[in-house]
Amino acid sequence: MSSPIVKLVAQRIALGILLLLAVSVLIFAGTQILPGDVAQAILGQSATPESLANLREQLGLNQPAYIRYFHWLGGVLTGDLGTAMSSGQDIATSIKDRLWNTLFLAFWAAIVAVPLAITLGLIAVRFRNGWVDKLISGLALASTSFPEFFIGYLLVFYFAVQHQWFPAISTVYEGMPLGERIQAIALPASALTLVVLAHMMRMTRAAILNVMQSAYVETAELKGLSAFAVIRKHAFPNAIAPIINVVMLNLAYLVVGVVVVEVIFVYPGMGQYLVDHVTKRDVPVVQAVGLIFAAVYISLNIIADIAAIVANPRLRHPK
Amino acid sequence: MSNELDYLSRRVAAGKLSRRDFLGRAAALGISAPFANSLLSSAARAAGPVKGGTLKAGLVGGESTNSLDPALMMTQVPFAFGKCWGEMIVELSPDGKLENRIAEEIGSSDDAKVWTLKIRDGVEFHNGKTVTAQDVAATLERHSDEKSKSGALGYMKGIETIKANGKEVVLTLKEANADLPYLLSDYHLIVQPNGGKDKPDAGISAGPYKVKVNEPGVRHVGERFANYWQGDKMGHADQIEVVVINDATARTAALQGGQVNMINRVEPKIVDLIKRVPGVTIRNHSGPGHYVFIMHCNTAPFDNNDLRMALKLAIDREEMLNKVLRGYGSLGNDFPINASYPLFTEIEQRKYDPDKAKFHYKKSGHDGSILLRTSDVAFPGAVDASQLYQQSAAKAGIKLEIKREPGDGYWNEVWNKQPFCASYWGGRSTQDQMYSTAYLSSADWNDTRFKRPDFDKMVLAARAELDEAKRKAMYHDMAVMVRDEGGLILPMFNQFIDATGPKVGGWVDDPHQELSNGYALAKCWLEA
Numbered sequence: 001m002s003s004p005i006v007k008l009v010a011q012r013i014a015l016g017i018l019l020l021l022a023v024s025v026l027i028f029a030g031t032q033i034l035p036g037d038v039a040q041a042i043l044g045q046s047a048t049p050e051s052l053a054n055l056r057e058q059l060g061l062n063q064p065a066y067i068r069y070f071h072w073l074g075g076v077l078t079g080d081l082g083t084a085m086s087s088g089q090d091i092a093t094s095i096k097d098r099l100w101n102t103l104f105l106a107f108w109a110a111i112v113a114v115p116l117a118i119t120l121g122l123i124a125v126r127f128r129n130g131w132v133d134k135l136i137s138g139l140a141l142a143s144t145s146f147p148e149f150f151i152g153y154l155l156v157f158y159f160a161v162q163h164q165w166f167p168a169i170s171t172v173y174e175g176m177p178l179g180e181r182i183q184a185i186a187l188p189a190s191a192l193t194l195v196v197l198a199h200m201m202r203m204t205r206a207a208i209l210n211v212m213q214s215a216y217v218e219t220a221e222l223k224g225l226s227a228f229a230v231i232r233k234h235a236f237p238n239a240i241a242p243i244i245n246v247v248m249l250n251l252a253y254l255v256v257g258v259v260v261v262e263v264i265f266v267y268p269g270m271g272q273y274l275v276d277h278v279t280k281r282d283v284p285v286v287q288a289v290g291l292i293f294a295a296v297y298i299s300l301n302i303i304a305d306i307a308a309i310v311a312n313p314r315l316r317h318p319k
Numbered sequence: 320m321s322n323e324l325d326y327l328s329r330r331v332a333a334g335k336l337s338r339r340d341f342l343g344r345a346a347a348l349g350i351s352a353p354f355a356n357s358l359l360s361s362a363a364r365a366a367g368p369v370k371g372g373t374l375k376a377g378l379v380g381g382e383s384t385n386s387l388d389p390a391l392m393m394t395q396v397p398f399a400f401g402k403c404w405g406e407m408i409v410e411l412s413p414d415g416k417l418e419n420r421i422a423e424e425i426g427s428s429d430d431a432k433v434w435t436l437k438i439r440d441g442v443e444f445h446n447g448k449t450v451t452a453q454d455v456a457a458t459l460e461r462h463s464d465e466k467s468k469s470g471a472l473g474y475m476k477g478i479e480t481i482k483a484n485g486k487e488v489v490l491t492l493k494e495a496n497a498d499l500p501y502l503l504s505d506y507h508l509i510v511q512p513n514g515g516k517d518k519p520d521a522g523i524s525a526g527p528y529k530v531k532v533n534e535p536g537v538r539h540v541g542e543r544f545a546n547y548w549q550g551d552k553m554g555h556a557d558q559i560e561v562v563v564i565n566d567a568t569a570r571t572a573a574l575q576g577g578q579v580n581m582i583n584r585v586e587p588k589i590v591d592l593i594k595r596v597p598g599v600t601i602r603n604h605s606g607p608g609h610y611v612f613i614m615h616c617n618t619a620p621f622d623n624n625d626l627r628m629a630l631k632l633a634i635d636r637e638e639m640l641n642k643v644l645r646g647y648g649s650l651g652n653d654f655p656i657n658a659s660y661p662l663f664t665e666i667e668q669r670k671y672d673p674d675k676a677k678f679h680y681k682k683s684g685h686d687g688s689i690l691l692r693t694s695d696v697a698f699p700g701a702v703d704a705s706q707l708y709q710q711s712a713a714k715a716g717i718k719l720e721i722k723r724e725p726g727d728g729y730w731n732e733v734w735n736k737q738p739f740c741a742s743y744w745g746g747r748s749t750q751d752q753m754y755s756t757a758y759l760s761s762a763d764w765n766d767t768r769f770k771r772p773d774f775d776k777m778v779l780a781a782r783a784e785l786d787e788a789k790r791k792a793m794y795h796d797m798a799v800m801v802r803d804e805g806g807l808i809l810p811m812f813n814q815f816i817d818a819t820g821p822k823v824g825g826w827v828d829d830p831h832q833e834l835s836n837g838y839a840l841a842k843c844w845l846e847a
Binding site: 157 | 384520535536538564569577727
């Protein structure tokens with residue numbers, strides 16, 4: 001690799017870290033302006049003034065905000081996410097399992113969705129403007145247009161209640177055999193696949209069609225290559241940067257945007273964990289989860305950028 | 320015909336006839352499926368519990384922030400799981416009487432100020448230790464400590480000293496309280512080794528199940544405790560599991576799909592749909608829980624009793640009961656007590672009367688609209704109920720302005736802060752508890768700001784009164800006072816609506832709380 005790439009990549013990573021730091025400030029500030037405080041939220045309707053005062057003191061809510069921010073940041077940098085205020089559990093431990101669950105679900109959804117979307121995109125280009133293209137685009141757009149909860153409920157109704165092929169709820173737990181685990185997540189993974197499919201498919205189609213206008217594609221066609229070969233050998237490799245970009249964006253969504261799906265399918269992932277703790281004003285957890293989500297998002301975007309940089313021949317072969 | 324059915328249902332219970340065959344034959348005899356099912360379950364109950372299997376419940380009301388510390392139990396899942404692994408000092412039995420558990424006997428001095436609990440012999444904790452009077456005393460100490468975060472602190476504050484004396488625990492109260500044993504049935508007061516002072520969230524007590532898996536907000540698993548002291552009565556399934564399913568649709572789907580055997584909080588609007596699902600039984604029963612609109616008696620314009628009366632008369636309770644609860648409840652009468660309380664007396668039902676409401680409204684001299692705050696979380700259907708209220712009040716010439724508040728933060732920003740809002744109460748086990756929690760001048764949760772020294776005196780007098788007839792009369796007078804002068808508008812008492820799937824036997828209707836007062840998993844069994 002030559003120096004411009006290394007420099008660009010290094011720049012991109014440094015920018016990412018800076019961004020993450022900025023996000024950490026935003027997250028912290030955001031959690032401070034939520035109405036009510038954690039002590040009140042933990043005790044809920046049955047809070048008495050005495051129990052409230054006791055709990056506030058115990059949780060250290062009396063310190064000023066900026067002190068708590070630096071305290072928190074220091075902890076995060078040393079790998080200590082602190083303990084959940086509401087339950088007293090170690091956040092890193094709780095998050096580990098949850099994050100693993102979320103990544104597991106995202107992995108299987110991606111395994112299905114990414115190749116499917118790209119293949120469908122290629123097929124759509126091959127038969128562009130014909131009925132195959134329209135059918136693929138139409139179905140994909142329809143599945144994306146329905147809200148996630150609607151798709152989720154439809155899947156549950158048909159596959160769990162009517163036919164009982166898959167469980168309606170996807171509770172997974174430690175020590176569950178892989179086969180059972182995959183069966184348990186079949187429905188949420190399908191729902192997620194349907195949700196992200198169209199975006200990736202349409203983007204693949206558009207990117208390749210864009211390249212198809214180029215002179216070299218015309219040359220390839222004139223050479224007498226078959227339509228698929230033209231797309232595979234000449235158009236696709238040159239459209240890879242925007243495709244990777246949209247794939248990464250959707251992968252990020254599979255990790256950070258699955259709250260609704262997790263709630264519907266009772267899946268013990270990060271989304272559900274975050275929601276529970278937001279309602280409890282459990283600031284350390286909200287911050288930790290928010291930061292992890294931001295990190296996932298930023299790093300996937302960095303990977304997409306780097307891939308685009310590496311895929312760019314002008315940077316690969318500098319003058 | 321009924322003899323034949325009886326015979327057949329006993330054969331099913333004995334495992335000699337399949338359920339499907341039974342239903343077929345019952346249908347041939349012209350018996351509807353629900354009735355045949357109920358015959359079956361009573362036969363199964365008569366036949367006795369079946370041991371074994373895993374009984375699963377899908378419940379709303381669990382969060383990843385839950386803890387096994389009984390002091391912090393607030394919502395339905397910790398409550399229901401707590402009844403599986405925890406053992407109580409006393410418990411309310413389904414017929415409203417007291418059932419002694421770890422206390423073998425409870426006695427009081429004549430003035431109801433000194434109470435003695437005799438601790439049962441041979442009850443064992445999950446860690447193998449025997450339950451002693453010291454453990455019980457330490458439990459009560461922990462929950463009555465001023466620094467405690469316990470949900471039971473409010474009741475426990477009335478205890479002055481707690482002493483373990485051999486096999487007895489002696490409690491001395493600050494003021495006489497004839498209801499003390501009822502207070503001890505509070506679900507927070509799970510007896511723990513050394514009162515849970517060392518490790519409150521260890522999940523160790525003397526209940527029918529040992530905690531096996533505790534993943535807050537996801538699932539909780541209990542394994543039958545072999546040395547449970549009354550194993551013939553509870554702990555029939557080998558294993559019980561609570562899966563947290565907060566989404567109502569997912570919960571119903573899990574029951575229909577057979578992933579769980581029982582669920583709680585079926586929404587009234589879908590009960591009729593669920594009833595049609597084969598094998599599913601709706602378990603609805605009334606309890607002390609109620610849905611309310613509360614006015615602060617000390618804040619204008621609600622400081623005027625005529626205005627309060629006008630608002631009480633301007634609500635159409637029957638319409639609300641039919642439309643919001645679909646009939647799964649009973650009419651309220653503006654005092655927080657109903658027939659589920661032991662010393663309840665009937666009072667003439669208040670009805671929707673726009674003319675009278677108009678009269679009182681004029682008399683109050685108030686003019687202009689009245690702001691009512693509501694939210695989805697105040698009670699299920701609260702926003703709809705508020706709109707119905709707005710319409711019925713409009714017919715009486717009273718303009719209600721409805722403000723829909725976000726559910727998030729409702730309990731700390733609106734309830735018990737704003738002068739007029741929608742809310743709910745789960746009810747308590749005795750009238751004294753209910754009035755002491757929310758209607759005494761000094762009560763922390765006096766959410767109607769009902770501050771009347773004469774009323775306070777009545778509460779304290781009734782508390783110390785041991786003659787039941789006299790107490791009943793006192794409670795009647797208190798109810799009338801709250802009804803006619805208080806800030807409570809109580810249109811309806813809600814029912815608990817649970818549902819069970821096929822094969823669930825041994826269900827007990829219990830008026831105190833949902834899921835058989837939390838004991839559904841411990842008391843039910845899976846029919847073979």
